[in-house]
Amino acid sequence: MELEDLKSMWTSVDERLKKQELLKESIIRKMMREKSSKSLDRLRGFEALGAAVSLFVIPLIIYLNYFTRFHMHQSVIYIVVAVCVIVMVWQIVKVGLLQKMDFMKSINSNLLQVNRYNVWIKRERIILLLTIPVILCLPIWLFVNIHAVKALQWVIFVCGTIFGALAGYYLYNFYNRHIDSIRQSLEDLKELEEK
Amino acid sequence: MNRQNQEEQERDFIRMIKENERVIYKVCSVYVSEEFPMEDLYQETVLNLWKAFPRFRNESSYSTYIYRVALNTCISGIRREKRRPKKAPLSFSAELTFEPDNMEENIRELYRLIRQLKTLERAIILLWLEEKPYQEIAELTGLSRNNVATKLKRIREKLKVMLNY
Numbered sequence: 001m002e003l004e005d006l007k008s009m010w011t012s013v014d015e016r017l018k019k020q021e022l023l024k025e026s027i028i029r030k031m032m033r034e035k036s037s038k039s040l041d042r043l044r045g046f047e048a049l050g051a052a053v054s055l056f057v058i059p060l061i062i063y064l065n066y067f068t069r070f071h072m073h074q075s076v077i078y079i080v081v082a083v084c085v086i087v088m089v090w091q092i093v094k095v096g097l098l099q100k101m102d103f104m105k106s107i108n109s110n111l112l113q114v115n116r117y118n119v120w121i122k123r124e125r126i127i128l129l130l131t132i133p134v135i136l137c138l139p140i141w142l143f144v145n146i147h148a149v150k151a152l153q154w155v156i157f158v159c160g161t162i163f164g165a166l167a168g169y170y171l172y173n174f175y176n177r178h179i180d181s182i183r184q185s186l187e188d189l190k191e192l193e194e195k
Numbered sequence: 196m197n198r199q200n201q202e203e204q205e206r207d208f209i210r211m212i213k214e215n216e217r218v219i220y221k222v223c224s225v226y227v228s229e230e231f232p233m234e235d236l237y238q239e240t241v242l243n244l245w246k247a248f249p250r251f252r253n254e255s256s257y258s259t260y261i262y263r264v265a266l267n268t269c270i271s272g273i274r275r276e277k278r279r280p281k282k283a284p285l286s287f288s289a290e291l292t293f294e295p296d297n298m299e300e301n302i303r304e305l306y307r308l309i310r311q312l313k314t315l316e317r318a319i320i321l322l323w324l325e326e327k328p329y330q331e332i333a334e335l336t337g338l339s340r341n342n343v344a345t346k347l348k349r350i351r352e353k354l355k356v357m358l359n360y
Binding site for chain 1: 217220221301302305308324325326354
């Protein structure tokens with residue numbers, strides 16, 4: 001083989017390739033599925049983390065109250081434990097729904113699951129928005145009535161509120177981004193399957 | 196970006212890929228190795244093209260843009276792989292069967308020769324085989340025009356030795 005033969009051989013490679021369809025739609029589909037799976041994994045991970053944190057808070061509260069000097073009113077402990085149990089169960093239910101999604105199954109069934117999940121998240125948001133005034137008003141009411149409240153406590157309260165608002169904004173975008181990504185990929189897949 | 200624009204962008208992208216799929220294939224084929232199978236390189240290149248697509252401003256031709264992204268993907272992938280002790284398995288196996296196992300013996304030989312060259316040399320010879328002018332090769336590889344000419348001369352001599360061996 002001579003050096004100049006390389007070019008003619010390269011041209012023949014090109015000619016052969018012209019006859020083939022290289023980029024199969026299945027590849028695009030798989031890439032899209034991969035994109036969806038990443039979003040799904042993130043959502044699953046996030047919900048599981050929420051359940052784990054709720055589970056961790058219960059013994060932490062009990063430990064703080066009974067084994068340290070940080071004492072809370074008995075009713076506060078009951079409320080926190082009850083909220084943690086409810087949140088934990090809710091997180092597990094959401095993980096369960098996300099586990100049902102499998103991109104190797106039919107696109108319609110996945111779309112159904114993701115839409116259901118989206119509805120749940122919207123309801124969760126409404127409940128949270130309704131509870132925010134209570135969460136904010138309760139400490140303010142307490143602070144106003146307990147005259148011995150220090151300025152530092154107000155600072156902590158304001159910082160906590162700002163942090164909560166930022167975290168809420170992040171979560172709002174986090175859920176929207178990943179749910180949209182899954183839905184869009186599934187719709188693209190559906191479109192491809194219909195073609 | 197609204198849904199309509201996104202759909203339009205996706206359609207444009209798929210059309211561009213379809214029109215230039217041979218370019219991607221040819222670039223990937225000279226960088227294929229055991230650590231970097233064709234499907235991995237091809238997928239990574241298409242994904243990187245998709246990521247870079249919103250920034251593509253028609254300042255260069257589609258083919259130049261594809262050469263640039265594909266070469267960068269393959270070269271950086273190989274460099275990254277050299278630093279990594281072990282490769283993580285892919286999350287899915289692609290159905291591509293690009294490896295030229297059914298091609299004629301001499302085409303296989305051609306690929307074998309090119310793959311023996313250094314990473315940058317492969318890019319230069321690939322672009323030379325694609326009959327790209329020296330100026331374009333220089334722009335795509337980030338070398339000067341004179342450097343391209345010198346390197347190309349050396350590569351051709353190297354290939355000549357390999358061919359006669």
